[in-house]
Structure formats: structure tokens, C-alpha cells
Amino acid sequence: MFCVDCEESICLICGQQNHTSHDWGRRNTIQERVKSELAELCHHVRHKRVPLLQAEVEKVKTLKNDYEKIYLEKMDRITSHTETVVKSLQKISDDLIRQCKLLKFQNEDKLDQKQKEIETFVLQFELNLKSVEEESKSVSLSKLLQIKKQVQSIPYPEKLNKKDTTLHLIDFRAGDVKENVLQSVLGEVYQTYNKVTVAKIFEAKKGTKMIKYISPISETHAWYREFRSSENVLIDINKGSTESACMFGETRSDHIPDDFITIKSGVSIYTWHAGHCVMKVTPPKIKESEVTANKVVKLADLSPLFPIGICATRDGRFLVSAIDTTAFSEDIYTSSQPKKSVVLVLSESGKTKKVFQNADDDKTPLFLYPTRMAENTNSDICVIDRTGMNNGKLVVISSTGKLKFHYQGNGPNQADFDPRGICCDSSGHILISDCNNRSVHLLNKEGSFLTYLIKTDEELWSMSLYMNTLWIGGKNGIIYAYRYQVDTT
Secondary structure, eight states, rough: OOTTTTTEEEHHHHHHHHHTOOOEEEEHHHHHHHHEEEEEEEHIIIIHHHHHHHHHHHHHHHHHHHHHHHHHHHHHHHHHHHHOOOOOHHHHHHHHHHHHHHHHHHHHHHHHHHHHHHHHHHHHHHHHHHHHHHHHTTTTTHHHHHHHHHHHHHHOOOOOTTTOOOOSSSOOOOOOOOTTTSSSSSSSOOOOOHHHHEEEOOOOOOOOOOOOEESSSSSEEEEETTTTOOOEEEEEEETTTEEEEEEESSTTTTTTEEEEEEEOOOOOEEETTTTTTTEEEEEOOEEEEOOOOOOOEEEEEEETTEEEEEOOOSSSSSEEESSSOOOTTTTTTTOOOOOOOOEEEEEESSSSEEEOOOOSSSSSSOOOOOOEEEEEETSEEEEEEEEEEEEEEEEETTTTOEEEEOOOOOOOGGGGOOOEEEEEOOOEEEEEETTTTTTTEEEEEOOEEEEEEOSSSSSSEEEEEEETTEEEEEEEEEEEEEEEEEOOO
8 A cells, every 4th residue: 555645655454544534545556646647737737837938938029029119219219309409419319328228228138037037947847847757657656756746846937017018118208309490410311413513603691581582584683572572673693783673562462472483575474462363564665765664464363362373384374373361371271271272274364274273083182282383394283382381292293183293301301391492494303492401302303302402501492493593592581593504414
């Protein structure tokens, strides 16, 4: 006989007298029973306990990956943010990165330790199970009982608690950096494009406010108007001189242009926003030794729309952008958004030939607040669409009104893309002046970014191209002229 509780061999009489309350019985029966229990225990460990532990290991690995993602995300935010601060803050940025790394390493050390702990238990179970299975085939009953106790006594690791699985140990809060005020000290990476080159040939401060428009009549002369001014001023970059040659009035109700162009015949066309009209100015003529005055007539009445920008097409027609809400509204980008925003095609006599308003579904508006426009060599219509006080996008539609593409800036600061002026050259390039980023973006006719053609210290506003002279008006009254050349080889 054998007593399991006492782990000793006994006789039948001892079992009946001294071991009545114990687990005892015939040795062979007890041995077979213990073998069966041990096999069941090993099966339970292998198929229940080990998979649970392996699942815990996978959970740790997942947590490590999540921490890595959070770390990379925060690193990207820190890097992006520090690109906009001055160089003297680089040390603070490095300190932030070190703190972020320290938290990452602390978390990784803790998770590595937890993973090693669980993997050690798994290895110990595997080794013990293998040893138990081999020994249980030939050892005595007493030894089997000892082995069983050993297996039962192996401690299990604690499960991962909430603290181990909480992913909130790394975070980053960017400081208050106004990107339209502070220049990035780290700069940005962009490709170069050597087919188009520019060289500054003129720079002069001609006022204190933005140059509302600049309209060249030759490579050396251009009309411009300063914001809130009632004067059209002609500038001669050869002499650096200006002369006031046209007075429009002093209030918004007067014929003050919102945009102004001069066509080859010398006739000027402008949009009179407050008056809902497109106006035509015929230059003075010499008649019988007398000089006649400018003749100003209404070319088109767009009521109830308010016209904004205007440009001439290659076939002698005009493109006019217009909205049904006055641009003087303070809430034009919020509560008083235009319900109708269009680009019109006008004939030379002022007749409306086409109206572009919605996309192909005839429901989705093409524009929110279309301002300046240009026609490229594909006869596509390139429209600057203002979507906020300090941002916008380029919308390009075909001559039939089909949307071709949008352009919303280049690089990480697309939210700051603030297009104001636009023109196209004879090779199909599209030029956009970006006020916030003080640069001119050069695109190909498919809308792909090629390079920053010009970088300045001035916030760029209006822009026009006449032959080989690129004219730019700044926000603070500065006028630039560049020699513009395209390599066609």
C-alpha cells in the first residue's frame, strides 16, 4: 500500500488503523492515478498556461510598437514645430527631444523587463515539462509526487496591469508660434529648377500699404494702386519715378478699381466692386491739336454680383471673378460666406459668354471666394480661391469648366499657403505669390510644384508678367521687378 498524504509505503493494517483519513491505496493504483494527474497537469500547462503567457508576450510587443509610433509622432511634431522658431531656441528643442527619448527608454526598459520575465517563465515551463515527461516514464511513485509538487510550485508572473498598458507617458505641447510672423530658422527642403531664372532689376518702396494690383503696360512701365488709395499710379523702373495719372474717387461708392488691366490697344479694363460693374477706360486722343480726356464707360453690369478680379485671354475676351456678397464684409469667410461664387467669360463688348460655378455634379461649388486669375497655354483658367483670411488654394479648370486640379502649397506648411497674385508664362509655367511664406511658387501646367522661384523679406501680394519682366507688389508698399527668362532648349 502507499499513503499519498504521508508519501510513504504502508501495510494494509496501517492504512486501516493509522491512515484512515489519508489518501492511500494500492501502490500500482496510486501510481497510475498520479501519472494520469501529472499528464493532465502538463497538458493544461502546455495548452492553457503557455498560450496565455505567449499572448502576454505579444501584448508587450504591441505596446512597444505603440510606444514607438507615439515617439515618432511626437518627434515629427517637435521637429515640425522647431522649424518655425529662431535659432536660439534650438537648445530647448534638444532638451525636449532628450526628455522624449528618456521617457521612451524608461518605458522600453520597463516593457523589456516584463517581457523577459514572462519569457523566462515560458522557458522554465518548457524545460520542466520536457524533463518531467522524460522522468515520469521510469521514476518511482515518490519521485512522481515530488515532480508533481515541483510543477505545481512554479510561480506564475503577474498579469499586465492597467499601469503597464496605459500609453500616456509621452506627450508634446507646442508653444504659441505664429508662423506668419516668425521665420523658420531650419529652413525647408525643396527641389531646384533651372529652366526658369530671375534676376532682380528694380526694388523701391512706393507706399506703406499693400499694392492692390500691379498692371504693366510695357517691360518698364506699370500701373499700380495702393490699398485704400483712390489714385492709379504709373511707375517707370528705368527712372524709378512715379506719376499719378488717374483719380477714381475717395469712397467705396466711387469708381475705385478692385483689379485693373491694360490690353494691347491701350484700353484699360477694371472691376468696380461696389458698383457691380466692369468698366472700360479709353485713353486720351489728340484731336485737332487738343488732347481729349479719358473716356470711362460701363462695359458690363454684373448685378447683383460683385466683381473682383479680371484678366484678358489670348482670344481677346475677359475673365472676371465675382461673388454675391461684398468683399468688404467682415464675415466673408464665416457667417456671410458667398452663396454664389463664379468666374465669368465676357466678350470684348462685355457680353457674358460662359459662367463657371459648380463642378461636374452641378452641386459642388468650384470656388468659395475667387479673386485673381490667369490663363495658361492650355487655355486652362487658373483661379486663386481664398478660403480664409490667411490661406487659400489654386483652382484650375479647363476652358469648358471641368475641374482639373487643386494646388494647396508645398511642404509641411500647406495650411499657411496664402496665394494672392498669379500669372502664367508662354512655356506653360504657373507662378503664384504666397503672402505668408514670402515666396513665389513655380508650377508646371499640370500643377506639380517645381521650385520656389523667389524668396523675399516682404509679404508678396500682387503679381503680373509682361514679356520678360515679372512685376510684384508687396504688402507694405514695396514694388519689385525681375528679369524673367525661360530656357526653351
